[in-house]
Amino acid sequence: MTRKWFILVAVVVVASLAACAPAAAPTTAPTSAPAQPTATTAAAAPTAGAMTKITVAYSTLNPDPLPIWVAQDAGFFAKNGLDVNLVFINGGTQTAQSAVAGDVQFAVTAPSAAVNADAGGADLVLVTGLVNVINYDLVAVPGIKTAADMKGKKVAWSGPSGSSATALRIALKTVFNLNVDAGDVTPITIGTEPEREQAMVAKQIDATVINPDLAETKGVSDGLVVLAQMWKRNDIPYQHTGIVASKKYLANNQDAATRFFKAVIQAIGYVRDPANKAAVLATLGKYLKSTDQAYLTSGYTRMSQTLLQCAPYGTLDGMKTVIGESKTAVAKGITADQMTDNSFIKALDDSGFVKANCK
Numbered sequence: 001m002t003r004k005w006f007i008l009v010a011v012v013v014v015a016s017l018a019a020c021a022p023a024a025a026p027t028t029a030p031t032s033a034p035a036q037p038t039a040t041t042a043a044a045a046p047t048a049g050a051m052t053k054i055t056v057a058y059s060t061l062n063p064d065p066l067p068i069w070v071a072q073d074a075g076f077f078a079k080n081g082l083d084v085n086l087v088f089i090n091g092g093t094q095t096a097q098s099a100v101a102g103d104v105q106f107a108v109t110a111p112s113a114a115v116n117a118d119a120g121g122a123d124l125v126l127v128t129g130l131v132n133v134i135n136y137d138l139v140a141v142p143g144i145k146t147a148a149d150m151k152g153k154k155v156a157w158s159g160p161s162g163s164s165a166t167a168l169r170i171a172l173k174t175v176f177n178l179n180v181d182a183g184d185v186t187p188i189t190i191g192t193e194p195e196r197e198q199a200m201v202a203k204q205i206d207a208t209v210i211n212p213d214l215a216e217t218k219g220v221s222d223g224l225v226v227l228a229q230m231w232k233r234n235d236i237p238y239q240h241t242g243i244v245a246s247k248k249y250l251a252n253n254q255d256a257a258t259r260f261f262k263a264v265i266q267a268i269g270y271v272r273d274p275a276n277k278a279a280v281l282a283t284l285g286k287y288l289k290s291t292d293q294a295y296l297t298s299g300y301t302r303m304s305q306t307l308l309q310c311a312p313y314g315t316l317d318g319m320k321t322v323i324g325e326s327k328t329a330v331a332k333g334i335t336a337d338q339m340t341d342n343s344f345i346k347a348l349d350d351s352g353f354v355k356a357n358c359k
């Protein structure tokens with residue numbers, strides 16, 4: 001009887017094991033325990049999946065892109081579930097082209113480049129206004145004081161479209177009543193602002209527009225002359241630097257876009273808080289590759305105290321000025337309303353998010 005009972009129990013045990021075991025051969029059984037982490041990985045998947053990967057470009061090496069640099073380095077992008085790849089693309093025209101191609105999702109650049117792209121059939125739109133004045137000084141070599149002095153001289157921009165080109169046209173028109181496109185001066189393309197400043201020092205060009213933080217520190221110390229502080233002129237509405245994106249991307253990725261704008265607003269609040277001055281200066285130095293404290297402090301002071309607004313709306317009047325400088329855009333009937341989308345910023349402003357995160 002004992003032997004029968006033993007056989008019965010053995011049969012039951014074997015049957016139970018057979019029912020529970022996977023279909024694979026018994027030799028694979030030892031791997032079933034390590035398979036447990038699959039469940040753990042699946043549980044962690046939502047966290048990994050929540051990190052939306054996007055590429056954000058900036059087109060200039062001056063303090064204008066500061067909010068996105070801070071959003072990256074201070075962790076605001078990550079806190080909003082964004083895995084951001086920051087890239088520098090020299091010049092607004094190439095940056096706009098990358099946004100049109102879908103290589104970048106958001107671009108910190110001159111809206112003038114977006115205007116020219118849309119005149120060619122693109123669907124870019126201004127979604128954030130970061131710097132809403134002509135953020136340049138008109139700078140020249142010594143000896144240029146009048147229109148007669150300037151006429152026929154070599155002037156530099158980063159390219160025939162983009163903020164430097166538009167600002168140079170406006171500066172020469174308002175200060176000297178000279179027309180770049182009519183041949184009153186000879187325009188030359190020279191990439192970045194530091195390169196244009198050095199080209200003047202080397203007497204390769206006679207005048208240009210560069211960021212005031214560079215012009216009024218290093219430029220002056222190098223013997224250059226600031227002819228006009230365009231950034232202090234309130235009589236010329238101008239959308240200098242903003243964030244642009246394609247309408248198609250915004251329509252298909254509203255959640256990611258909202259999280260992006262949240263991070264930008266939080267970064268602006270961080271920059272405007274005096275307690276963060278040292279960290280912001282370190283970020284400026286890192287991205288501008290500069291240790292010139294006068295230059296960095298000038299950039300920090302103007303951005304934190306004057307230029308950056310908590311609710312970074314794009315300006316319709318500023319966009320009208322930008323569009324008016326593009327003959328092609330005017331001919332195509334492009335309007336500021338078509339090219340400005342403040343809906344994301346307004347929604348965050350109306351909800352109280354802006355007030356809660358920026359003082």
